[in-house]
Amino acid sequence: ACAQFLSYIDWLLTVPLLMIEFYLILRAIGVASGGIFWRLLIGTLVMLIPGYMAEAGYLNITVGFVIGMAGWFFILYEIFLGEAGKAAEASASAAVKYAYNAMRWIVTVGWAIYPSLR
Numbered sequence: 001a002c003a004q005f006l007s008y009i010d011w012l013l014t015v016p017l018l019m020i021e022f023y024l025i026l027r028a029i030g031v032a033s034g035g036i037f038w039r040l041l042i043g044t045l046v047m048l049i050p051g052y053m054a055e056a057g058y059l060n061i062t063v064g065f066v067i068g069m070a071g072w073f074f075i076l077y078e079i080f081l082g083e084a085g086k087a088a089e090a091s092a093s094a095a096v097k098y099a100y101n102a103m104r105w106i107v108t109v110g111w112a113i114y115p116s117l118r
Contacts, residue, residue: 008052031087047071079104
């Protein structure tokens with residue numbers, strides 16, 4: 001139980017920071033709205049908090065999983081097809097597009113395989 005708690009504390013620090021990096025990349029080129037920041041931050045909380053609650057026994061594990069996955073899919077939507085993805089595609093230089101694209105594939109593939117590594 002303690003190891004689970006520590007994992008979630010780690011994730012509550014690192015995952016929002018990773019999401020904020022998407023915002024900062026777009027902000028650096030002047031195309032990020034505050035809405036991008038808040039949607040990504042809220043997506044991380046929707047992904048992480050129900051997962052912890054389910055693992056700690058405060059929420060049904062299936063319900064926690066479904067809500068957490070909805071948060072992850074919301075993040076993926078935002079960085080690929082939402083305002084953040086559209087802003088990167090429309091306004092970024094080749095170098096910024098490369099960095100942004102690399103980050104979104106790290107989030108997609110890295111987070112998809114992470115449960116099997118845990």
